[in-house]
Amino acid sequence: MEKGKVFKIHSDFYYIDSNANIFECKLKEVIKKQxxxxxxxxxxxxxxxxxTNNQGIIYKVADRINELTRPKVSNINQxxxxxxxxxxxxxxxxxxxxLCFFEYSKIKPLICFNKSDLCEENEIEKNVNIYKNIGYETIITSIKTGEGFCELKNKLINKTTVLSGVSGVGKSSIINKLNSQLMLKTNKVSKKNDKGTHTTRHLQMYNLNFENSNETFIIDTPGFSYLSFDFILPNELDSLFIEFNQYKKMCKYNNCTHTNEQYCNIINNVGCNIEVSRYESYLSFLNEAKKYKDKLTYSGNKVELNYKTNQQKTYVKISEKKRIDSRRLQKQKIKNKIEEENEI
Ligand SMILES: Nc1nc2c(ncn2[C@@H]2O[C@H](COP(=O)(O)OP(=O)(O)OP(=O)(O)O)[C@@H](O)[C@H]2O)c(=O)[nH]1
Ligand SMILES: [Mg+2]
Ligand SMILES: [Zn+2]
Known part of the structure; x- marks a missing residue:
């Protein structure tokens, strides 16, 4: 049996790099069945x-170090x-x-502020410092002036990095600048609506073939048009704003939502230690998280009596529709989350 790495998937075909040889493979039935x-x-x-030819059948997937759901990739370092x-x-x-999505996925992000050639220095600094001060690793780049590329190479070397970001920000252009032989397709941002044109259509992993490393991989991804929060519940949200953690301990109420409670230490710090734009994003995502929770729970709680212990236990009832939609395990996870949230 040979070993290799999946670098591209196209309908039913899996493209594998095995010691720099490319194989086009299909899945063995048993993997499909599972x-x-x-x-x-x-x-x-x-x-x-x-x-004689470079075709094969995949028999087994090795254990993963990690996996990300959006985009769908595995075994990434950053x-x-x-x-x-x-x-x-x-x-x-x-x-x-x-950022919230990466925190939720427990993947440490590096934030690359690209197109620095189009922006004044003080404006760049003002924007970048918001995230630097929170503790995020940041880098400023331009494919036009080459700014930041030495530093970027050092951050990428010997790692597998997945790129993320909306369409038109320069993901594919950055890869081309790192290795001019790759020649990935790029396209202008529309002047009409200030949006990218979704040029990259598929996920693909590339070996950057750095002079001093042949284990530096980068994954180009299609830009999302919108990353919706249909997976985060209201009580999970504040922990995804990592700078809130040190302040929320001093909120008067343990279950403070930091919206209109009295003696909320988050609200007290907005405008000084907490950036206004971060707090505004929190409020906006909280609304989405509430809507998500409402969608999950229609039927309220169900109280059952345990005849042996003669004690009552409260369960969360999931709506009929959700029951059909989701598998047993998923259901249990959702129930646990909501029960926790409602402190049942
Ligand atoms: N001025 C300037 N333009 C840039 C820079 N980086 C990329 N661009 C331009 O931005 C446009 C979009 O770049 P792409 O690399 O196609 O963007 P993308 O993020 O891959 O977009 P999708 O594939 O649609 O997700 C192209 O016209 C690039 O030439 C930069 O540093 N400065
Ligand atoms: Mg692209
Ligand atoms: Zn609070």
Whole structure:
């Protein structure tokens, strides 16, 4: 059996790099039956169909170090969130959306502020410092002037990095600048609506072939148009704003939502220790999280008596629709979350 890494997936075909040889593989029936996802980044075991061509069958997926759901990749060392300082215009709420998602996924992001050639220095600093002060690793780059690329190479070397960010921010252009042989397709941002044109259509992993490392991988991804929060519950949200943690301990109420409670230490710190744009994003995401929770819970709580202990226990009832939609395990997870939230 041969070993290799999945670097591209196209419909039913999995493209594998095995010691710089490329194989086009299909999945063995048993993997399909188990409904096991094979992701870009997976290390797999496969058998060649014949000695003469480069086709094979994947038999087994090796254990993963980690996996990310959006984009769907595995075995990554870091995620680099690419932001354009201009074209498309920088949006803090959008940055915070991605940051919350990475916190939720327990993946440490590196934030790359690209297109520095289009922006004044003091404006760049003002924007970047918001995230630097929170503790995020940041880097400023331009593919036009080459700013930041030495530093960037040092941050990428010997790692597998997945790029993330909306369309048009320069993800593919950055990869081309790191290795001019790759020649990935890029496209202008639309002047009409200040949006990218979704040029990259598929996830693909590339070896950057740095002079001093042949183990530096980068994954180009299609830019999301919108990352919606249909997975976070209200009580989980404040911990995803990592700078809130040190202040929320001093809120008067343990279950403070930091919205209109008296003696809320988060609200007290907005405008000094907590950036206004961060707090505004929090409020906006909280609304989305509440809507998500409402969608999950229609039927309220159910009280059952345990005849042995003669004690009552309260359960959360999930709506009928959700019951059909989700598998047993998922249901249990959701129930646990809500019961925790309602302190049942
Ligand atoms: N001025 C300037 N333009 C840049 C820079 N980086 C990228 N661009 C331009 O931005 C446009 C979009 O770049 P892409 O690399 O296609 O963006 P992308 O993030 O890959 O977009 P999708 O594939 O649609 O997700 C192209 O016209 C690039 O030339 C930069 O540092 N400065
Ligand atoms: Mg692209
Ligand atoms: Zn509070």
């Amino acid at each position: 409904k096991q996802n094979v992701l870009v980044g997976d290390n797999v075991f496969f058998k060649k169909i014949s000695q 995620a680099m969130l690419v932001i354009a300082l201009k074209e498309p215009n920088l949006s803090h709420i959008q940055i915070n959306r991605f």
